[in-house]
Amino acid sequence: MLLSDRVQMVIGYFWHRVPSLAYTEIFAEDQLAYCGREHPLFARARRIRVAEAFEHDWAWRSYPLPEAGAVADNMEAVAMLVLSGRHLGYLPEHFAAPYVKEGLLAPLNPKAMRYRVAFQMVTRAERASGARVAKREIVEAFIEDM
Numbered sequence: 001m002l003l004s005d006r007v008q009m010v011i012g013y014f015w016h017r018v019p020s021l022a023y024t025e026i027f028a029e030d031q032l033a034y035c036g037r038e039h040p041l042f043a044r045a046r047r048i049r050v051a052e053a054f055e056h057d058w059a060w061r062s063y064p065l066p067e068a069g070a071v072a073d074n075m076e077a078v079a080m081l082v083l084s085g086r087h088l089g090y091l092p093e094h095f096a097a098p099y100v101k102e103g104l105l106a107p108l109n110p111k112a113m114r115y116r117v118a119f120q121m122v123t124r125a126e127r128a129s130g131a132r133v134a135k136r137e138i139v140e141a142f143i144e145d146m
Contacts, residue, residue: 002122008139009123023120026146031090033113034105038085045106053108059087090115121146 001007002021011026033053035041041048041056059070059081070087072078075095082089083104091105093114099105107113123139 002124005124008136009121009142011119011121013117013119014122020125022123022125024122024143024146025118026121028116028118030093031115031117032093032096032110033088033090033108034082034096034100035088035108036083036085037104037106039088041088041108042085042106045108046110048109050109050112053088053113057087059089061090092117 002010003018014023017023035045039056041053057070059072059078061072061075061078070081072081075091078089079091079095079099081087082091083099088108093107096105096107100107121143123143
């Protein structure tokens, strides 16, 4: 939609880059691996080896990641699979924090099993001219505020 000029800006996580688009990081979040209270690794979650964790079934989100026992297209669905105790999965640390506090989730070896996800604001790289100038000025003002 951005390439066809149906929208002027998008915010999200993008693993593919398109040369005609400009990407600006606006924030990042840490993703940690978790297990649910009913999972066999729960009692020693913080001390497990990475190789041991990958011997178990995982739930992954549907963007490109390793093969999984379960795939979901949103973090809430992954959380449900992990909370079931049947799967391990990566969740944003801030999202999982209330479940950890309640004793429902435990992070797996949080020093080794984490990654950072950058969220970007994406716009068309070229500058608009002619009739699109007013629309582009609004977008530029928004970007400046961001």
